[in-house]
Amino acid sequence: MINIKEDEHLHVLNHSCAHLLAQAVKHLYPHAKFWVGPVITDGFYYDIDLGGDVLHEEDLPKIEKEMKKIAKDGKRIVRHEISKEEALEMFKEDPYKMDLISHMDEADTVISCYTQGDFTDLCRGPHVESVKELKHFKLLKVSGAYWKGDANNKMLQRVYGICFDSEEEVQNYLNFLEEAKKRDHKKLGRELDLFMMSEYGPGFPFFLPNGMILRNVLENYWYEEHTKEGYQFIKTPIMLSKELWELSGHWANYQENMYTTMIDDREFAIKPMNCPGGMLVYKNGLHSYKDLPLRVGELGQVHRHEASGALNGLFRVRTFTQDDAHIFMREDQIESEVVRLINFIDRVYSVFGLSYAIELSTRPEKKYIGSIEIWDKAEAALEAACHAAGKSCKINPGDGAFYGPKLDFHLTDSLGRVWQCGTIQLDMNLPERFDLTYVDADGSKKRPIMLHRVIFGSIERFIGILIEHYAGAFPMWLAPQQVVIVPVHHERHLAYAQQLEAMLLAKGVRVKVDGRNEKLGYRVREAQTHKIPMQIVVGDGEVENGTATVRRYGKKDSVTITKEELLESILNEIETKVRV
Structure with missing residues (x-):
């Protein structure tokens, strides 16, 4: 999927289209006033105050028609530079633009605005040359948005849209949105009984039995892999x-x-973060240079008061479990430890079929601690570690945390969407604040270097990503129910189905017999609806021959195999974590 915000050409195209939207709205609703119309990852939006009028989805075609009329007229888009005083005079009837102008930096002695025909808007730009370039667009939805994102302010109306160079690109994007809608983790979470939300706890997810199986499998995998990597575990x-x-x-x-x-x-x-508790654990004992690196992991539940308007299923919640780890090490261990960590993260993501790109965020221009020399060394160490691990990294200048540079891992799912999950942050702040030390070879006390890192990011959000990545059809090792056994006839075949169930249960397979007094076709379709990886149908032939007829989720064909082959196949699939 294209990131419209980061694509220079599409960014300009969509920002220009936001102005086209505003001009059309102004034609249709002359009393309309406008807040901001930024470009976002998947298009643009404009926040609009329509006074007493309320926009509905059915109003969007009318606005689109006016936009097309303006685009066909072909007016040039002209940039003007004016003083702050001139801007205040020009927009004196618009409280939203007046607010923007009054809060501009004093350095902004010259302000730019753009005019297209009868419409002028305050904007830094840039824009396309003419509105006739804005032919291929689509308004997607309308929603409410508080002015400045503050619930104490007036509710504005936010209109979302997209703009591309061709109608084909627009249609491709609409097809993508349709597929993404089918994969919506909130929808699938309900249908597959994974999690629920309640008005009694906005932003606090409830995990249902199926969701708890999925969560426990993920957490067990996390513990197993971290144990292999030499981590110790704590709970603060x-x-x-x-x-x-x-x-x-x-x-x-x-x-x-x-x-x-x-x-x-x-x-x-x-706690909103696990780190301070981890510092107290480190300070609980004495540490030698021989003990380092010390890798300490914690699946720690944190709480953060997120704005109610920002809450979104499992993606944005008020309580979540971070798969935190803090690594304490000597300065000479930074590169080797980060290389090991990158290889570890690579192994984890590959299991889920998630590709990724790494971004190195460097020292902020103003607010940072520590000397520039230390920052330069830390940034060089992280970049060198990426190259040593056989990975490239994009430099994101000035976006490091105030306490140190970081590597961020941007995952790409099966729809091409990008998610920021893993991070490796080098911290020069907390070891100093908490007076963390270790005894060096010469007996002197030294300050350890510290890494914060997560791989999943948060268990809840990562589950949401996986739901959409797999469209709810989890691989065998993750699936809440791995196998369903469907006897054709209740009386003749149920006992054999239960024998197969007992054999699989004894090996830890999550299996159930669907022996309900329903038609075979109904039970088979329901197993497909619940996205169970494997269906086993048993009838006269299977009972007589001691076999099982296996059908995979999403497949039409089935195959008949022996009980022994069945067991070996399932256990191997779970062990290797493959996706068939």
């Missing part, structure tokens, strides 16, 4: 005192996103 408290969060810096920088309470006249906060 979910609530810790205000003093700890002041020490870590979270109280000063993140307090508005934290849940707090009073206990015995002391203020406590539910």
Whole structure:
């Protein structure tokens, strides 16, 4: 999938189309006022105040028709540069533009606006040369959006759209949206009984039995793979005192996103991050240079107060489990440890069929701690580790955390969508704040280098990604129910079906017999609806010969094999984690 925001040509095209949308709306609703119309990953939107009017989906074709009329007229799009005073005068009747202008940096002595025909909008640009270039677009939906994203402000109407160079590209994108809609993890989560949400806890997901099986399998896999990599595991408290969060810096920088309470006249906060607890665990003992690198993992549940309008299924929640690990090491171990970590992350993602690209975010221009020399060394070490692991990395200048540079892993799913999940962050802040030390070979105390890292990112969000990546049809090792056995006739074939079930259950296979008094076709279709990886149908021939007739999810053909071949096939598929 193309990232429209990052594609220079499509970015300009879609931003210009946002202005075309605004001009059309102004023609149809002369009293309309406009906030902002940015380009986003999958197109553009414009936030609009229509006063008492309310837009509905059925109004979009009318707006599209006016947009096409304007585009056909072919007016040039002209840039003007004006002073701040001139801008305030020009937009004095528009409180939204006045707010934008008044909050501009003092350095912005010259402000740009763009005019196309009878419409002028405040904008930095750039734009296409003429509206006639904006022929192939589609308005997708309309929704509500608070001004500036603040629920205390007025609700505006947000119209989303896309723009491409050809009608074919528009149609391809609409087809993609249709497929993405089918894969919506909220929809499939309900249909497959994986998770639910409740008005009694907005943003706090409930995992249902099927979802808990999936979650437990993922977590067990995480523990198994980390054990192979030499990690130790801890569990830190979910609530810790205000003093700890002041020490870590979270109280000063993140307090508005934290849940707090009073206990015995002391203020406590539910953890939004696992790191400070991990620092206390490190400080609990003495450490020698011989102990390093020390790899400490924690599946830690955190809580963050996200805005209600940002909540989105499992993708944006208020409580989630981070697959955290903190690696403490000597400076000379940075490159080798990061190489090992990249190879580890590569192995994990490959199991799920997820490709990825790595991005190196470097020192911010202003807000950062530590010397430039240390930053340069840290950035060079991360880049060298990427190359040593046989990977390339795109430089993202100035986007590192204030405490150190980082490597971000951007995953691409089966629809070509990109998700940022894994990260490796080099931290020069917390070891200093918590006075972490180790005893070096000469007996002196030294500060360890520290890496924060996640692979899944969060268990909940990663499950949401997997649901959509697999369209709910999980590979055998992940599937909540791996096998369903369907006896053709209840009385004649049920006992043999139960024998097969007992054989598979004894080997840990998640299997059930569907012996309901329903037609065979109905039960087979239901197994397909529930996306169970393997169906086994048993009738007279299977009972007589001790065989099983196997049909895979999504396949029309079936094959008859012996019980022994069946068991070997299933166990091998689970063990190797292959996707058939």
